[in-house]
Amino acid sequence: MEEDTRNIKALKMLAIDAISNANSGHPGIVLSVAPMLYTLATRHLVVDPTSPKWINRDRLVLSAGHGSALLYSHLHLSGFDVSINDLKSFRKMGSRTPGHPEFGVTPGVDATTGPLGQGLGMAVGMAVAQKRLEKQFGKLMDHNTFAIVGDGDLMEGISHEAAEFAGINNLNKLVVLYDSNEVSLDGPTSRSFKTNERQRFASYGFDTFLVEDGDDIDAIDAAITKAKASPNPAFIEIQTIIGEGAPNEGTNKVHGAPLNDEALSVLEDNLDWHLAPFEIPAEIEASFHEKVGDRGIAAHQAWEKEFDASSDKAEILRDFGSNVKVDESKLETFKVGTAAGGRNIGHTALNDLAKQVPNLIGGAADLASSTKTEITDGGTFSADNPLGKNIPFGVHEFGMSTIMNGIALHGGLKVFGSTFAVFSDYMKAAIRLSALQKLPVIYIFTHDSIAVGQDGSTHQPIEQLAGLQSIPNLNVVRPGSPNEIVSAWKMAVESVDRPTVMFLSRQDIVELPSDNSATLLEKRGGYVASFEKGKLSAILMATGTELALTLEAQKELEAQNIFTRVVSMPDQAKFMQQDVLYRESVLPNNQRRRIAVEMGSSLGWANIVGLDGKIIGIDSFGKSGASDVVIENFDFTVDDVVAEVKNLLFKMEKVG
Amino acid sequence: MEEDTRNIKALKMLAIDAISNANSGHPGIVLSVAPMLYTLATRHLVVDPTSPKWINRDRLVLSAGHGSALLYSHLHLSGFDVSINDLKSFRKMGSRTPGHPEFGVTPGVDATTGPLGQGLGMAVGMAVAQKRLEKQFGKLMDHNTFAIVGDGDLMEGISHEAAEFAGINNLNKLVVLYDSNEVSLDGPTSRSFKTNERQRFASYGFDTFLVEDGDDIDAIDAAITKAKASPNPAFIEIQTIIGEGAPNEGTNKVHGAPLNDEALSVLEDNLDWHLAPFEIPAEIEASFHEKVGDRGIAAHQAWEKEFDASSDKAEILRDFGSNVKVDESKLETFKVGTAAGGRNIGHTALNDLAKQVPNLIGGAADLASSTKTEITDGGTFSADNPLGKNIPFGVHEFGMSTIMNGIALHGGLKVFGSTFAVFSDYMKAAIRLSALQKLPVIYIFTHDSIAVGQDGSTHQPIEQLAGLQSIPNLNVVRPGSPNEIVSAWKMAVESVDRPTVMFLSRQDIVELPSDNSATLLEKRGGYVASFEKGKLSAILMATGTELALTLEAQKELEAQNIFTRVVSMPDQAKFMQQDVLYRESVLPNNQRRRIAVEMGSSLGWANIVGLDGKIIGIDSFGKSGASDVVIENFDFTVDDVVAEVKNLLFKMEKVG
Known part of the structure; x- marks a missing residue:
């Protein structure tokens, strides 16, 4: 004593x-x-x-x-x-x-x-x-x-x-x-x-x-x-x-x-x-x-003695190791023409990965049926079934995020959590701690824009993507096609020291023909999805469902003899980290006719668009209405994008 | 029945x-x-x-x-x-x-x-x-x-x-x-x-x-x-x-x-x-x-009968009215040379305003002694003293914010709440609802940068300012001098349909000579604090304590025959809403040698700096150490700013 x-x-x-x-x-x-x-x-x-x-x-x-x-x-x-x-x-x-x-x-x-x-x-x-x-x-x-x-x-x-x-x-x-x-x-x-x-x-x-x-x-x-x-x-x-x-x-x-x-x-x-x-x-x-x-x-x-003698040793060492390598050939990819909810594509990707990564677990903040993040046949985690892979986090967004951090800190498991994108606000302080602690946890945020529709402004994310992009050491990805979703999920699971935030749509996301593979997302963050078919007049950039919109606008402009390039930019930060040669090959420095299209705050785009281009974004709160009506009301249609491109070209022409 | x-x-x-x-x-x-x-x-x-x-x-x-x-x-x-x-x-x-x-x-x-x-x-x-x-x-x-x-x-x-x-x-x-x-x-x-x-x-x-x-x-x-x-x-x-x-x-x-x-x-x-x-x-x-x-x-x-007969009627009508007009002449302003903690200046401004606005109440999330937001002699709100003007919100940042919204929704009172800037993360979802509901509540966030020092990365805001700037209908102000703090407080109290977020420093903020009045903040959001004394080579922009830093750098450059303009930009969004003539008078469109200096995420500056300028910001997490050592480590010194300006000029020279 x-x-x-x-x-x-x-x-x-x-x-x-x-x-x-x-x-x-x-x-x-x-x-x-x-x-x-x-x-x-x-x-x-x-x-x-x-x-x-x-x-x-x-x-x-x-x-x-x-x-x-x-x-x-x-x-x-x-x-x-x-x-x-x-x-x-x-x-x-x-x-x-x-x-x-x-x-x-x-x-x-x-x-x-x-x-x-x-x-x-x-x-x-x-x-x-x-x-x-x-x-x-x-x-x-x-x-x-x-x-x-x-x-x-x-x-x-x-x-x-x-x-x-x-x-x-x-x-x-x-x-x-x-x-x-x-x-x-x-x-x-x-x-x-x-x-x-x-x-x-x-x-x-x-x-x-x-x-x-x-x-x-x-x-x-x-x-x-x-x-x-x-x-x-x-x-x-x-x-x-x-x-x-x-x-x-x-x-x-x-x-x-x-x-x-x-x-x-x-x-x-x-x-x-x-x-x-x-x-x-x-x-x-x-x-x-x-x-x-x-x-x-x-x-x-x-x-250590028991461990050495255990038949589980190899599995434990594997699970506590940080290197997950995914066999890409076993992941379903999607044919041109595929159109499905981003969340549904995400569900397929998650389940393909779960088969390869047995220690992948996760859940939703009482929105699994909406975010589509259930691991099929994974069972539900509970007091009676700790092996259940699907964790019912409850309406505890912040709690979920801190628990994810704790699971990652413990080691032995790879964890994801999901909710609606707008409710990432509840988790901000913990997402910061994921990044600060270099924990490779995975956040899946669905219902990623005003396209949420009827639920209205309280449920429509506007500033969330830009806000999250401001956090250091965080992968923020808004995939622009079904195959980009697969790549983003693979990247998230393989990440060692960075958490990943993925924005997915509720509405259909479409696989359109591309001049480059969507897997470039993993390596480059952004890439040319469709090259200009004539003398380059402007570069269109987009993420998420707006990628298809810009590809359609590109076609329409082409019909009017205006040739544009479409760049898919699902992971801005990663793109910005690429060597200057690659960046120049995608976005030539002297090409300032740049138009970004994203249904969210324009804040995050200025560093790529610059002072002379145009950001087609949303800097006000959303509105309650049918999804397509809301989208049209906010001017995210092919006609609107075409008009904005022509406006910009006209303006730049005038400036000289 | x-x-x-x-x-x-x-x-x-x-x-x-x-x-x-x-x-x-x-x-x-x-x-x-x-x-x-x-x-x-x-x-x-x-x-x-x-x-x-x-x-x-x-x-x-x-x-x-x-x-x-x-x-x-x-x-x-x-x-x-x-x-x-x-x-x-x-x-x-x-x-x-x-x-x-x-x-x-x-x-x-x-x-x-x-x-x-x-x-x-x-x-x-x-x-x-x-x-x-x-x-x-x-x-x-x-x-x-x-x-x-x-x-x-x-x-x-x-x-x-x-x-x-x-x-x-x-x-x-x-x-x-x-x-x-x-x-x-x-x-x-x-x-x-x-x-x-x-x-x-x-x-x-x-x-x-x-x-x-x-x-x-x-x-x-x-x-x-x-x-x-x-x-x-x-x-x-x-x-x-x-x-x-x-x-x-x-x-x-x-x-x-x-x-x-x-x-x-x-x-x-x-x-x-x-x-x-x-x-x-x-x-x-x-x-x-x-x-x-x-x-x-x-x-x-x-x-209504009782109301009409009440001697309180005029006061009630005034308090439930939305128009607060402050008598500016009764607010203390600060002489050139004043140097005091931003939070301390804020304390003075708050207390001056509280004398004019009797229904101004508020408090802190258990940090009043650090954020300096007490109304002197205002008493403490409690079950026994509901007239107390200082509300001890407890370590309830999110709760504080929702309670502020509720007080504003009720009407009859003007409310503020304070905590450290980094903990605004806990309140994000409620700040959004302040803005969405057009409630003119006032958020005072002190300890607004890495200058927090010893408490380390968990307590040093980096991305908070940029993140908040992405929220629609929200005034986000980081005043650059004592008198700007007074103006920001006045603006916040007079606001009718927009909430205000104010970032204040713990360390000294200095009142330096300016070519324009700090009160321009209210009207214009940004203004020229110090014009170039010769042929303009570059424009420096800053907020908060970094304004003084850029003014010192300007002098040092001047001694080397490099003439720069210093722009104070405490409220970016308001500046961007100004007419083109005013903006042009501050930031000529053809002047692309623009350097922004702010101890925080660079994300929020690209829309002003463009692709050709330089943002001296911080895109990693902070560090624990003495305040001045940390600041130096992150290269926020006069020498660093001077060097960056010269680098930019050299680079632009080369480009032509």
Whole structure:
């Protein structure tokens, strides 16, 4: 017990030292959460500091990511490759100890957290993956998932979506530790909620526990032990004092600013800790190594033996490897003349891929029957059927996205999720975290334009495509033909470190004759779909169903002796990354008669069209009406495109 | 009772007829919700169909907006200006009966709903406004707010944020009716949640009620009566059968597709209703008019008498009027040389305006101490102090935004909300509804770039500004100087039908000498901040703190005999709407040496910079480090800008 007390002090002070040295960070959570993290790490968490990516490790998500210093302190003391120098570089440029935990940057960090609430969602996703894989591979995949959440996490709506999903799917190996300190950034939480959180989590189907004294590590230990054994997901409320031991303990003043010298000295006196900054006695490090590292290493070694002996080893290695290679010859492609809903073509492509990629799973936010993303005969994921490949995410768009991120972070599975394009808005913050964490998850957004029709402006995406294109490290694809859809799906499944967003139509998309293969999408992002049949007057560019529209307009113009080129540009960002020679072959720099046609915000096209061309887009909200009437009303007809081309040519002629 | 039964049948069938005639819509909810809507409308709801905007009417939000046909049926029968012809035009282009209810389009529709969950949030906002205004004006503002929600609404995370806020603030005049039919689009809700919703809402501090039979209008009536009288916000679970009376009742098959002829005939037999489509016996209309209209009209007339006699009348009329005119001379402006955090300047501007605009209220999503949006001496809004002008929204970004929309929809108040720019992601779906509903709410997003520094990539906005610029009907402003901040705030407060998003820095923003007044922002969106002092070589454009950077670069270039113009472009969209002469005076069309400088996604600049210029932006995620180190790392220094200008000039020289 004395050893534990001493160790907890070290855990706290090392984090406080890092914050003081950086002169930036959050001491409050360090001092309230240290005892629970210590108890978890030394008595329960099964991790191997020498092999932080061991696939059957327990997952630990600090959803309250502003507690990063504490997490780094734990990682250092427990023997992960996080040195004292790394702690001294806390929050400094280029360090492996950034201001909030970042997956891929720091060994032992299982998720990027900081945007509140999403850590809980990702932990739920990890528990989904674990549940499925344990059903598949037995005790080789029997680990727990722990999430540490704060008041801020639980105020976020995502906590509801994630917890509701965990409840119905009975993710029994999920344990949530709630740092209940009744203070958030602006003051006591009594200003912003009076929610009985245990009652709330019970309403979802969690088993709930209360630890009244956050310093009582035996009580925390007992609660975690019960939580792990409970047949349901577990929620442990641990009542703590924010910034405990510092002068402003129990108030928001200790939340987000480093302690000044005087406050630091008070804390050191209260903890009876009088060592130089970053000084940790060797016996403390040894104690941590024994309690966390040695236990974890032994567990890992035992696991490796079983793994080596397992007949599942090859399959597990394959599934946890990142390289999916698709046999293209086994994917159905579509003949010229094919006309079908983009979502239906997507369904065919998905199912062809699912046959080749057995660990491909996914679902919809209660719109599977509309987005057509069911894996036929894949079964439905549920508490009773964790092997079901179709996940009924519920009307939880944001939850779905965080769960997808969690599944991808866990490893072993390839995941997709779908909803209507307009509802991607609900998921924006999580799509950003997919991209930031380099997770190759797949978003299928159908009903991708005003062609949605009757449901009206609330259901018609306008700005969503452009908005998503602004996110770094994200593939955004709006395929222009059935075969482009197949290519886009293949590209998405093979992606290693970039998430993919795919926009698909509800209405028919048509396979028209092309001068180039649609598979160029994968390599080039954009290509010439139809060359000019005479002296080039203008270049038309389009995505989605508007590609067919421009091809028809090209023909009509041809009949009038105006020769145009049609460029299919399903993945703008990829096209822009091509070498200048290729880009020049598609869009000659001196050809400024450029017309883009897309039923959405013009914002995303100016970088290709320039100041002298014309963007036929939509910069107002949509309208409720029959699909074809709405499309006509917004001037997306062959006649309109032809007229715009001629207008532009006339204008440019005049300019000279 | 017989009369009620007959009326309910009419309410149902008129909606079903509209759906059948449109061959599009959602019959399921019509048949499950009709009895509760009828009970509410005929026995409780106080509205005046002849004066649908009466400011003390009860507010009714159909959060489950796909039930629009039912709402329109109710509006028609109750005597609102929604004709049978309007119902026949359901979901047709240009009608006042769009696919989902749209505020401003249909008399009697209090909110645009359809994107699930947000209706509940807006109802909470309306109840906030009501609570404040009742405290201020007594029984002149004593109405109730009713929300009808479905399973889909309650699965959304926003339901948590909105309800949690309603609970702590004890919005006792809010009554939520829950259509508990256990079915959502993809199937039984048992696939996606097992939440005990009454237990959940009790955890927030709601009084909860259960009606086991959704056809039992006396039980519904009794529950609403109790709910209205209860001292807390109220949640009534009403158990219903989706599509009751139709062949597929109780299943998702009856949710979202019109009934075919056979199904329609079964329903008609079950209801014993055999009239021609859209035929409603006169006595039924008369009965509705009496039960809803006459009651409401009488209440309105009585209210008008009290209103006329009230000493508050002038103030109420002023506050409910939409024209706020600010006396500019009373706003503090800043001298050249002023350097302060953008958020701090914003604080000054807000407080100056608050003195002139007494009904200006708002708050932050638990970041008021960082965003600096407190109204000094304004008090804190709470259950005990509804007059408090500072609303502690909690860590509920999305909730805040829907509540802002609800406050604006209610009328009588001008509202703002703030958080960090990067967390605007959480609110995207609601910002869209601000714009779609033309609500002049004000979003203050601080910490507006990588200059956030230590908190790292999760807290540094990159793509947020460009993404928001893609939303139609939204003012997006990133002021470039202290005085531009004042102008932007003034513009935001005076806006009548457009919401405003303002990006403010944490770091210092500097007032530098300018050739034009910063107030040009309001009129023109962009202007020449500093003209070239010799032959024009290039035009530099910037927003935010980067304006000062470009002005310094201009000077440095001048010293090298390279003369440039600096354009401040805080509101791109407004600039692009200016007449061609003005735009030409700022950015001559033939001057293509254009360089934009902004610490964010380049996506939003191409429409101004074109193919030949240079955008100095950031198209990757940020980094954790000291603010100045991060800024330097991303090449936003005077030297970098100077070098880029010279590079461009050299390149263009070569091209010729």
